Amino acid sequence: MLFKSLYPPTPPVPDKNVYELFFNDPEQNALPDYTLYVDAESGRQIRRSEFNERVRDAATALGAPLSAGGLGLSGEKGDIVGILSSNCIDYPTLVLGSLTITVPFALLSAYPTHFELVHLLRTSKSTVLFVHPTLLRNALKAAQEVGLSHDRIFILEGGIPGRKSLQDLIDDVKRRRTPREPVRPATKKTLAYLMFSSGTTGLPKAVMVAHGNIWSTIVSQLIAGAEDLKVSPLPPPTSPVVVLAVLPFYHTYGLISFCMRPMSGYVTCVIVPRWNVEVVVRAIEKHRIGLLLLVPSMVHQLVHSGLLEKADLSSVDLISTGGAYMPPKVAERIQKLIRSTPRVMEGYGLSECTLSALRKPAPGALGGIQPILNSTGILLPSMEAKLTREDGSCVEIGEPGELWLRGDNIALGYFNDENATKETFIDGWLRSGDRFKTDGKGTFFFVDRIKDTLKISGAQVSPTEIEDVLLAHPGKLISDTSVAGVSGGRTADELLPKAWVVLSEEGRRKGADVVLKELDMWANENLSSYKRLRGGLEVVSEIPKSPTGKVLRRVLQDRHEQALKAKVKAKL
Structure with a gap:
């Protein structure tokens, strides 16, 4: 079954530099000047x-010829600008400067190990690095290794x-009065940037x-925002909306x-360089973030x-989440603590579809x-989807299947990885690598992630389902949990929850x-026998x-297997 977006369609995407969308919009340019960052x-x-x-100025510093004081970068020559930084004001400056002259940029994690950074530089083939x-110290060491x-x-x-x-670099071209x-x-197919993603398997691509x-x-x-405003109209803003910019750029x-x-x-945008709970709460209060x-x-x-x-959080009007699964209990709790926000807006996306594929509309939007x-909501404008079984056939309504997506936001593919x-x-x-189900009405x-799904006695077991059951314990005994498969099944490849x-x-x-006894009893009462926690329960500090919020199940699994090996060695 093919699912189509319930939103009005987007206009055809033109063969233009996206700079035109960002900087040549008459309505945007008619706004009074304001603080952007x-x-x-x-x-x-x-x-x-x-x-x-x-x-x-940054575009000129990057693209002007060496003889004119620039770096002489060109996408046609194969140049790629690597960016290795925590959040800062000049991050978007460099991003948009690169787009202006169609030189692709590669976004490198600001928290890599040496091994990871070498992989990112080697894979992206960055020719310059900011x-x-x-x-800097880590960058110099990794750069030397990749040449x-x-x-x-x-x-x-x-x-x-x-x-x-x-x-x-900007000062150099300005001092020389280098022509901009x-x-x-x-074109719409011109490479803009490289975004690293784990995909469904293997090292980041x-x-x-x-x-x-x-x-x-x-x-x-x-378009989606305009539909929300039809049922939740707001007066024309007299000042900019203040946004917390703490997600890694x-x-x-x-x-x-x-x-x-x-x-x-x-x-x-109030930029917080890196996540820190106390810094974030202070920023919300100080800047009256909405x-x-x-x-x-x-x-x-x-x-x-x-x-x-x-804290005084009365300025907060809306909370939006994405990037990973949001347990319903956590969403309910944040709304109780920040009462000024009418709802938590949730969505779903992945790097391979640029940003989002699904979002929750405002209550009553699109005809009610x-x-x-x-x-996770409904398909965004002009998107199509299907849910499939392992054999490629489409699932029935209410049956879980892998989510496949189609639309103009789907990326070109993986760089140098055919x-x-x-x-x-x-x-x-x-192919998203994620399993979804639908009610048949567009929601x-x-x-769960396909690679996280366990197969026990031939049946599929969702770690997310078990996590939700544990978090729903009426005694509120735990604040967080993760479920994954560990060795111990009847066959070498069968993992136990x-x-x-x-x-x-x-x-x-x-x-x-x-707590562990009560949770085990609760799980046995609320889960089918093959979904029970035969791999055990363990208390951890975090x-x-x-x-970006994704649970690192592999870290927990590796710790478990290492502890198991240590026990076996001790017995020997």
Whole structure:
């Protein structure tokens, strides 16, 4: 069965540089000048008019010939700008400057090990690298290993003696009065950037996102937002909406939300360089932030921090989450603690579809749709989807199946990885690697990642389902949990469900032994026999998660297997 979006369709994507969408919109340019970015730590600010000029200056510094003081970069020659930095004001400057001259950029995690950074540089084939000062030492070491000359490494924001920065490059072309580089032409298939994604298996792969993918994504968001406003009208804003910009800019959610989407809005982004609960709460109070864009792990830490009960959060009008599964209990808790927000807006997306595929509409939108608890929402404008079984056939209504997606936001494929591209991008469709089910009316429900699904006695067992059951214990004994498969099944490849849990305050009062017994009894009462926790339960201090909120089940599984091996050795 083919599912189509319930939203009005998006206009055809033009063969243009996405710069035209961001900077040549008459309505946007008619707005009064305003503060676009604020650094929450340093207090540095930049106004929209200043930022527009700085982007053109950065484009000139990057693209002008060497003889004119620029770096002479060209996408046609194969240049790629690597960005290795935590969030800062000049991150979007570099991103949009690169787009202006159609030189692709590669977004590198700001928290890599040496092995990971070498892989990212080698895979992206970055020809120049812009680095946050705190990451320079690691960058120099990794660059030497991949053969990237140290004179091709620059500082993104701030400065280090003896090494040029983006500011230095801009100052050079301005001092020379180098003519501004024109906006270079692009088609909708022109490569815009490389975004690293784990895909469904293996080491991170570089997703190729095109100018047309970005254009489609931004316009799709504008259309969906306009439909929400029809049922939740707001007076014309007299000042910008203040947005918390704490999601990492090197991740697709943070990149689009804070480096691109603001160009088509009326917002002030308060940049928090890295996640810190106390810093975030102070920023919300100080800057009167109205919109929180978060991932579930951030929401989880906020509700269990004990800080929200004492803070003035009355400015918050809306919370939006994505990037990972949001347990319903966590969503309910944040709404109780921040009562000024009418709802938590949830969605689903992945790097391979640029940003989002599904979102929850406002209550009553599109002829009366009501968001359903525990759903991920409906397809965004102009998107199509199907749910399939392992044999490729389409599932019945209510039956879980792999989500396949089609639309103008689907990326070009994986950079220099033909085999992975063929496995994931098939005849215009994107295989998500995630299982969903639908009610047949357009609403989708996340089930689990295919690679996390366990097969026991031939039946599929969803770790997410077991996690939800544990979190629903009426005694509120745990604040977080993760379920994954561990060895011990009847065959070598059969894994047994095991749960790792973080005790709540109530759980700590009762004690770990009591909590584990109660949770085991609760799971046995509420789960079919083959779904029970035959791999055991274990108390941990925290559930390991990536900076973007995805649970790192593999870390827990590896710890379990290592402990098992140590026991066997001790017995011998």
